[in-house]
Amino acid sequence: MHKLFLDDKFISGNKIEICDETFRHVKVLRLNIGDEIIIGDKNLNDYYCTVKEILKNSAILFVNEIRKSQNESPKKIVLFQALTKSDKFEFVIQKSVELGVNKIIPIVCDYCDKKNSPTINKLMRWRKISKSAAEQSGRGIIPEILEAIDFKNAVTISKNLQTNFIAHEKSNFSIKNCQLNKDSIGIFIGPEGGFSESEINFALNNNITPVSLGKRILRTETAALFVLSLLVSENEL
Ligand code: SAM
Numbered sequence: 001m002h003k004l005f006l007d008d009k010f011i012s013g014n015k016i017e018i019c020d021e022t023f024r025h026v027k028v029l030r031l032n033i034g035d036e037i038i039i040g041d042k043n044l045n046d047y048y049c050t051v052k053e054i055l056k057n058s059a060i061l062f063v064n065e066i067r068k069s070q071n072e073s074p075k076k077i078v079l080f081q082a083l084t085k086s087d088k089f090e091f092v093i094q095k096s097v098e099l100g101v102n103k104i105i106p107i108v109c110d111y112c113d114k115k116n117s118p119t120i121n122k123l124m125r126w127r128k129i130s131k132s133a134a135e136q137s138g139r140g141i142i143p144e145i146l147e148a149i150d151f152k153n154a155v156t157i158s159k160n161l162q163t164n165f166i167a168h169e170k171s172n173f174s175i176k177n178c179q180l181n182k183d184s185i186g187i188f189i190g191p192e193g194g195f196s197e198s199e200i201n202f203a204l205n206n207n208i209t210p211v212s213l214g215k216r217i218l219r220t221e222t223a224a225l226f227v228l229s230l231l232v233s234e235n236e237l
Helices: 020-028 086-098 120-136 151-158 197-205 220-235
Strands: 003-005 015-019 036-040 045-054 058-068 076-082 103-108 163-167 184-189 209-211
Touching (some): 036 058, 076 151, 086 103, 151 184, 151 197, 163 197, 163 220, 184 220, 197 209
Parallel strands (some): 003 036
């Protein structure tokens, strides 16, 4: 069954009205009267609905049942992903959301090609990608994509998490040997040029463990997805 997210102001009792951009999705999905759809309120509630009416600019749904989403892990995974080429970053967002990431924080590192924060338009595009990946994969929330921050700020923010790792190809300590079953985990992935030695030292001084992801050098987008897959298999499967 298709899922769409909607602000809860459109949900009143057992009736939901879909308009604006979400209505365009209804059209794209070619939904007809009698079809079933799940509406998520972005806050773990899933409304199982039947399409009752399709008007010129809106659709009316009847809520049959409300269920708590079972698709969110109680574990929180935050991805600190170095800025990279836009298409790669979009790929990372889409796949990380499918894999259950809780939040993505773009980071500006010493060896990033682009050191400028993404424009507001780009950020909005990234947030749309997160939303549609969350809908497609049946998430109970839409993972947040924050504005880009510099590496040192990211390290400071990561202190709120129970444990943090930084993927570093020169580390001899395999991620396999890490305790990954934690309530909240931050993972740092570097840019194509890797992390600088001073960044790795700064991470170490702040209790962030450098880890190896194996003998081969992975592209930044592969590295992020590899780690997330490992965390999913460790914590959820
Ligand atoms: N410039 C580096 C080099 O040529 O040695 C490679 C950087 S790699 C393309 C981009 C990022 O992915 C790294 O900063 C790291 O976070 C992660 N990464 C890729 N392969 C890795 C590995 N085998 N172990 C740990 N981290 C890895």
